[in-house]
Amino acid sequence: MNSRPSSPFDANPSMAPERIITVELTDRSYTVLVGAGLLQRSDLWTRGIRAHQVLIVTSAPIAQHYLNPMLKTLERFSPEVIVIPDGEQHKTLQTLELIFDKLMQLRFDRSATLIALGGGVICDMTGFAAACYRRGIAVIHAPTTLLAQVDAAIGGKTGVNHHLGKNMIGAFYQPSMVVIDTDTLSTLPVRQLQAGLAEIIKYGLLADEPFFNWIENNLSEILGLRSQAVQKAVLTSCQIKARIVAEDETEQGIRALLNLGHTFAHAIETLTNYQSWLHGEAVGTGLVMAAHLSMLLGYISTHDYERIANLIHKAGLPTRPGLDIDPKSMLDAMKQDKKIIDGTLRLIVIERIGQAKVSSDVPLVLLETTLNTFCQTYA
Amino acid sequence: MNSRPSSPFDANPSMAPERIITVELTDRSYTVLVGAGLLQRSDLWTRGIRAHQVLIVTSAPIAQHYLNPMLKTLERFSPEVIVIPDGEQHKTLQTLELIFDKLMQLRFDRSATLIALGGGVICDMTGFAAACYRRGIAVIHAPTTLLAQVDAAIGGKTGVNHHLGKNMIGAFYQPSMVVIDTDTLSTLPVRQLQAGLAEIIKYGLLADEPFFNWIENNLSEILGLRSQAVQKAVLTSCQIKARIVAEDETEQGIRALLNLGHTFAHAIETLTNYQSWLHGEAVGTGLVMAAHLSMLLGYISTHDYERIANLIHKAGLPTRPGLDIDPKSMLDAMKQDKKIIDGTLRLIVIERIGQAKVSSDVPLVLLETTLNTFCQTYA
Numbered sequence: 001m002n003s004r005p006s007s008p009f010d011a012n013p014s015m016a017p018e019r020i021i022t023v024e025l026t027d028r029s030y031t032v033l034v035g036a037g038l039l040q041r042s043d044l045w046t047r048g049i050r051a052h053q054v055l056i057v058t059s060a061p062i063a064q065h066y067l068n069p070m071l072k073t074l075e076r077f078s079p080e081v082i083v084i085p086d087g088e089q090h091k092t093l094q095t096l097e098l099i100f101d102k103l104m105q106l107r108f109d110r111s112a113t114l115i116a117l118g119g120g121v122i123c124d125m126t127g128f129a130a131a132c133y134r135r136g137i138a139v140i141h142a143p144t145t146l147l148a149q150v151d152a153a154i155g156g157k158t159g160v161n162h163h164l165g166k167n168m169i170g171a172f173y174q175p176s177m178v179v180i181d182t183d184t185l186s187t188l189p190v191r192q193l194q195a196g197l198a199e200i201i202k203y204g205l206l207a208d209e210p211f212f213n214w215i216e217n218n219l220s221e222i223l224g225l226r227s228q229a230v231q232k233a234v235l236t237s238c239q240i241k242a243r244i245v246a247e248d249e250t251e252q253g254i255r256a257l258l259n260l261g262h263t264f265a266h267a268i269e270t271l272t273n274y275q276s277w278l279h280g281e282a283v284g285t286g287l288v289m290a291a292h293l294s295m296l297l298g299y300i301s302t303h304d305y306e307r308i309a310n311l312i313h314k315a316g317l318p319t320r321p322g323l324d325i326d327p328k329s330m331l332d333a334m335k336q337d338k339k340i341i342d343g344t345l346r347l348i349v350i351e352r353i354g355q356a357k358v359s360s361d362v363p364l365v366l367l368e369t370t371l372n373t374f375c376q377t378y379a
Numbered sequence: 380m381n382s383r384p385s386s387p388f389d390a391n392p393s394m395a396p397e398r399i400i401t402v403e404l405t406d407r408s409y410t411v412l413v414g415a416g417l418l419q420r421s422d423l424w425t426r427g428i429r430a431h432q433v434l435i436v437t438s439a440p441i442a443q444h445y446l447n448p449m450l451k452t453l454e455r456f457s458p459e460v461i462v463i464p465d466g467e468q469h470k471t472l473q474t475l476e477l478i479f480d481k482l483m484q485l486r487f488d489r490s491a492t493l494i495a496l497g498g499g500v501i502c503d504m505t506g507f508a509a510a511c512y513r514r515g516i517a518v519i520h521a522p523t524t525l526l527a528q529v530d531a532a533i534g535g536k537t538g539v540n541h542h543l544g545k546n547m548i549g550a551f552y553q554p555s556m557v558v559i560d561t562d563t564l565s566t567l568p569v570r571q572l573q574a575g576l577a578e579i580i581k582y583g584l585l586a587d588e589p590f591f592n593w594i595e596n597n598l599s600e601i602l603g604l605r606s607q608a609v610q611k612a613v614l615t616s617c618q619i620k621a622r623i624v625a626e627d628e629t630e631q632g633i634r635a636l637l638n639l640g641h642t643f644a645h646a647i648e649t650l651t652n653y654q655s656w657l658h659g660e661a662v663g664t665g666l667v668m669a670a671h672l673s674m675l676l677g678y679i680s681t682h683d684y685e686r687i688a689n690l691i692h693k694a695g696l697p698t699r700p701g702l703d704i705d706p707k708s709m710l711d712a713m714k715q716d717k718k719i720i721d722g723t724l725r726l727i728v729i730e731r732i733g734q735a736k737v738s739s740d741v742p743l744v745l746l747e748t749t750l751n752t753f754c755q756t757y758a
């Protein structure tokens with residue numbers, strides 16, 4: 001019972017087997033395909049779609065580049081299309097209703113499939129719409145940003161924002177397939193590429209030392225979008241995330257490690273009203289701060305802390321919260337996320353490069369030292 | 380793996396074990412308690428709630444009768460309360476947002492518990508809010524109408540309406556406990572009691588002939604709210620539903636049988652804009668029409684058809700769609716639900732009293748005969 005259903009990619013796949021990842025979740029298992037030019041591969045899409053009714057959900061900037069090729073690839077499904085507003089400020093129940101309205105007007109039934117073509121916001125909203133429409137229809141993610149390719153598209157965290165908090169309304173809902181076409185990164189602004197790189201570095205830091213070392217040695221190849229390097233970076237990140245999600249789908253335990261650096265990052269994003277920082281940029285700085293704290297806790301050496309801070313810096317990411325953020329505000333914002341009990345709090349720390357853990361008794365005084373170090377240097 | 384977690388009611392329950400039903404869904408299994416006066420039983424509630432943060436979701440008419448007793452019972456949890464508008468027209472994403480706003484203002488976390496105190500609309504909306512808030516928190520259903528006690532509160536179908544269709548936005552999301560206090564039926568208008576009875580009769584018809592016979596023989600005891608009779612009616616209905624849901628949680632197969640009579644009922648409700656008929660009333664008429672069709676198909680005898688029609692009639696339920704509905708409109712409305720392929724369609728039919736099945740090749744001409752019989756008699 002609950003065994004994994006056969007995947008259409010199990011036998012004789014028409015792509016290299018090493019580029020096929022399976023997220024093992026018994027009856028909700030699914031395939032992640034990683035490669036160049038996959039949006040053009042009708043054969044793969046035909047294999048993965050089991051519906052007559054297909055709706056592509058995308059945004060205007062993405063549609064401009066990729067909608068026509070996608071329509072051609074999916075020609076035999078005569079897909080319908082809805083273009084929705086993109087960006088965190090539009091990740092709301094109101095935008096979700098646009099998708100529901102479209103599905104109802106089309107009279108799509110429970111066998112329909114949604115395709116999310118875009119970045120993290122498009123994937124999060126489309127996934128949540130699929131989770132709710134008629135209590136659940138299929139969704140395929142085709143992420144077009146580096147951040148979405150290594151994070152949002154895999155693992156089934158879907159949802160929208162509440163005006164009082166990010167991602168507060170949502171569902172754990174797994175896609176039926178994820179198609180990652182690394183060619184789409186060629187139209188990505190470099191700042192967004194760097195933002196995606198922050199999450200990739202995170203995977204090395206929390207789970208895979210050789211991968212971290214490889215990123216250090218191949219940074220310019222990745223940023224230069226050299227095909228081999230980009231595909232390895234994405235593929236390895238997805239493998240790590242797939243493994244962790246398979247172990248802990250609804251974040252009761254180990255999946256929390258994926259939030260390394262994120263408590264710092266969320267505080268920065270909150271204090272700047274999600275305006276000036278990209279999420280990945282905030283994660284970059286958050287990783288450096290988590291590394292600093294881990295050093296203070298005695299887990300990693302000064303040398304390793306410097307390696308981490310250096311890599312983030314060389315990736316073009318910010319390594320400090322900026323002049324407008326003081327330690328006190330930062331601490332207050334972090335308290336929204338975490339409870340301080342008896343002068344200690346629970347944070348994810350780096351035990352050594354390639355291994356993270358939840359530390360449930362981080363002394364407040366050490367966190368304050370890190371905050372003072374990072375927020376007051378320029379004061 | 381995925382084995383059923385221990386229930387707080389497994390050992391030494393302080394209520395009769397025969398009034399405790401378990402819905403067996405591996406790691407999502409839960410307990411349904413049926414009895415008189417259960418809203419007053421602090422001991423049971425304390426056993427079932429594993430949270431510090433509790434929010435009661437209810438409506439004004441229900442609050443009037445049951446909120447104070449409930450607050451007293453749950454005193455040790457210092458529960459918060461939100462009163463939301465009730466009724467199908469308020470079963471919308473907009474009303475859902477009121478619950479989300481409250482939860483966010485209260486800063487409730489993932490360990491919080493919602494309690495749905497009310498009828499089917501309250502249970503459906505509260506369940507869906509619980510499914511979505513922070514991607515899922517606990518919900519306990521305390522249904523106060525007969526219909527909700529035997530239907531909405533069990534099985535995890537949650538959701539809201541879209542303006543183009545009922546229950547189109549939702550989730551399969553199981554409660555952590557269901558507490559059915561049959562004493563609450565004493566404040567229920569008799570028309571709503573009769574409406575609930577339609578679903579109870581449905582359970583007998585589709586799964587349990589002795590239960591159907593028992594209802595025939597004890598109808599006045601049930602309608603007279605004789606405690607023993609009401610509790611047996613509710614308990615047996617819940618047992619049947621629990622068994623079917625355990626077998627087919629997301630309605631891939633056998634669970635569809637619970638829709639016996641509902642294709643007719645939905646057509647009646649649609650044609651009258653959900654204004655004049657209660658859902659249970661439409662189900663009553665739908666059952667008679669499904670029985671008539673089953674007779675035409677040669678499954679049940681004229682005698683059995685008459686037994687069914689008689690029981691529905693004696694339960695105080697309507698047995699015909701009414702003068703304003705003609706067969707053609709009815710057929711058109713049913714086609715919205717079901718596809719007609721090559722002159723046949725898929726409907727749930729009664730094979731014999733106590734057994735239903737999905738028939739995938741009901742000749743259109745027989746359905747038309749049933750519609751003509753029921754919709755034109757008074758013309």
